[in-house]
Amino acid sequence: LKKVLRGVPRVVIMNLRYPGESWIDDTNEQLERLVADWPQATIADWRSASDNPDLLWDGTHPNEKGDDVYAATVAEALSK
Secondary structure, eight states: OTTTTTTOSOEEEEOOOOTTOTHHHHHHHHHHHHHHTOTTEEEEOHHHHTOSGGGBSSSSSBOHHHHHHHHHHHHHHHTO
């Protein structure tokens, strides 16, 4: 990923929410490690931002209410 995105000045990596899946925590930890030594990259914390089930149509993806929260999560990551 770093190789493909070399030269891109700002990279936002969205972490994941997928209730009940054992691999999610490991994947989110891998994403954190990925950006730890990549100055152009930051995590957009969808997992934390989306813990209100009223924002999700399937427990993972944003519904109309969640769209604004999703966009705000990306905007917050870009402001770091």
